[in-house]
Amino acid sequence: MEDKSPQRWAIDLTLVLKARDGDDRFPLDVKSLAKAYSHQVFPDDPVTMLKGDDLGRFEGGLYKAPPGKKGWGIIxxxxxxxxxxxxxxxxxxxxxxxxxxxxFPNGLQCSAEDMAKWDSEYGQIEQQANEFAASLLMPRDDFAKQAPPRSRPTFDQLGACANRYGVSLSAATLRWLQFSEQRTLFVVSRDGFILWSRSSPKALRSGAYIKTANVRPVPLPTESLAAQPHLLENSKGRAEHPSFVWLKEPCAEETIMSERYDKTYTLLHLGAAPPWPSEEHEGEADTFDHMMTR
Ligand SMILES: [Zn+2]
Known part of the structure; x- marks a missing residue:
């Protein structure tokens, strides 16, 4: 049982919840779910406490109960x-x-960075926990009904998904990208620089991505909407760009500024296939070394 994959755990839980509550189960109540399910499956070692507390620089943690008490706490x-x-x-x-x-018999603590991008650079453990959370909170079958893999959803549509599942806009967008059949990039920026970017599998395989790890800070393209917030209306905007604005191919940009989080979110929708013969890059880590040239 301990070798079950994160996805398998999420799918098993989803089946239980779907049988019990149907399609009206969102957003999930993770607190009561974690308690009830862990008591049922691991009665000798359950989650006994979930709460907020002062964790300093950490976003969350899993803690072993003090000696003499059984179970675990999630904070x-x-x-x-x-x-x-x-x-x-x-x-x-x-x-x-x-x-x-x-x-990790003594538990572990996780930073905001561990959870933000779902990239493997923070290690397999963090990626697995993120995969579990994404699959549990936003089951693929249900999500595909809200924003089909072949569609090109807007931030309004993805925002509606975020509300449905009780997650952030960023998390809903990343989840859609995972099963998108489009060539799409998601770019998160602040103060004119790209913080990080994620490509849909199809975009990545065709070499369309923006590398931000282990390179100097990447500025937003000057002609992009994201770099010209005065062009946005109600903090939102859309634009069609020719080649060599964002990427070496044309793209449709949608940008939205989140004042609450002091970040700018951008979707770049590309054409069905790149306008040049593509070498099929499979989703290997070193694909990121071939940076998309501007
Ligand atoms: Zn973690």
Missing amino acids: YNSAIKSPGRINFTLAHEFGHYLVHRNQ
Whole structure:
């Protein structure tokens, strides 16, 4: 049982919840779910406490109960005010409990960075907990009904998904990208620089991505909407760009500024296929070394 993959855990839980509550089960109540399910499956070692507390620089953590008491505690940083981030953090820590607690008998603590991008650079453990949280909170079948893999959803549509699942806009967008059949990039920026970017599998395979790890800060393209917030209306905007604005091919940009989080979110929708013969890059880590030239 301990070797069950994060996805398998999430799928098994989804089947139980779907049988019980049907399609009206969202957003999931991770607190009661983690308690009830862990008591049922691991009655000698359950999650006994979930709460907010002062965690300093950490976003959340999984803690072993003090000596003499049984079970585990899941704590999120009480400084987090966004219900979506709290929900994702609780699910992420529940994932650590299900998959990693035997490997980390004293528990573990996780930073905001561990949860933000779902990249493997923070290590397999964090990626697995994020995969579990994303699959549990936003089951693929249900998500595909809200925003089909072949569609090109807007931030309004993805925002509606974020509300449905009780997660942040960023988490909903990343989830859609995972099963998108389009060539799409998601770019998160602040103060004119790209913080990070993620490509859909199809975009990545065709070499369309922006590398931000282990390089100097990447400025936003000067002609992009994201770099010209005065062009946005109500903090939103869309533009069609020719080649060599964002990428070496044309793209449709949608940008939205989140004042609450001091970040700018951008979707770049590309054409069905790149306008040049593509070498099929499979999604290997070193694909990121071939940076998309501007
Ligand atoms: Zn973690």
